[in-house]
């Protein structure tokens with residue numbers, strides 16, 4: 001049995017450190033915005049080279065709060081990719097703005113930047129680039145577009161913790177960078193968690209009150225805020241894993257490169273465009289034999305998944321509103337994409353087994 005991610009194996013490798021940290025936090029009983037949350041924010045900011053890191057309850061909340069703090073609101077258009085997890089668009093809808101979906105590059109699956117430029121109107125307020133599957137979007141081009149048209153850039157880094165472009169981390173290019181610590185992400189906790197990074201003092205200040213009931217000072221509420229805090233116990237786990245994130249991402253790249261060598265000629269392996277470092281949150285191939293391959297993998301107890309089977313403009317929730325929108329590259333990729341197991345603990349031997357199974361299916 002080979003799972004998509006092997007959280008158990010990772011836990012057992014880090015068990016002593018994690019268990020010890022949790023037991024100490026239980027004794028401390030400072031469960032809300034406690035010392036581990038505060039230390040984690042400092043450590044993550046330093047790790048990313050960001051001025052401020054504000055943790056919150058999930059990656060979805062990170063996007064929602066980031067848009068609020070940046071001042072995006074009703075009537076604004078926000079351009080993003082149609083080929084992403086629903087949360088990217090949900091956050092835009094929460095604040096009453098309108099998502100404008102653009103098509104993707106057929107090789108990297110990241111948003112098409114010519115299409116992004118073409119989608120800018122006088123209502124456009126922001127762009128949300130998503131570093132999909134862990135491969136950085138060309139942020140220098142995005143920032144040029146944003147400067148030229150006076151737009152805000154909110155990076156969705158839910159899949160790209162630790163991915164950099166020439167040593168500058170994703171999440172430090174836009175006004176804010178939004179992270180998810182969902183268990184299966186590259187930096188994941190044991191439940192939900194999220195974080196926003198920013199260089200902007202005022203935005204950081206707004207985020208700190210937005211996540212905590214609009215309050216700086218206890219029981220003094222300046223604005224309507226939210227209950228969106230990172231849990232103290234999750235912060236313990238994240239502090240331990242943060243010390244290993246570089247090695248985790250390195251091992252993901254090792255596994256991905258070994259896969260790509262072995263899979264040549266069988267399916268189309270993921271394309272690295274070299275703009276930044278792909279940290280392989282997912283290893284997504286293309287094949288026109290997806291059904292037979294997936295059936296064979298499942299018979300052999302090898303996990304396999306489709307990211308994403310339906311682009312957002314075709315999702316039931318959006319289909320009516322976007323019925324005149326055609327984004328053919330994303331629609332084609334959705335038909336052919338196949339994600340194989342990838343995690344730092346995946347061995348080359350397991351990859352051999354997966355590749356042999358794929359070979360036997362086609």
Ligand SMILES: *Cc1c(COP(=O)(O)O)cnc(C)c1O
Pocket residue numbers: 058059060061084085087088130156158159179180181182192193194
């Ligand atoms: C996981 C994910 C999110 C949402 O993060 P949660 O922590 O699950 O709320 C947002 N955007 C993308 C691209 C994601 O992959």
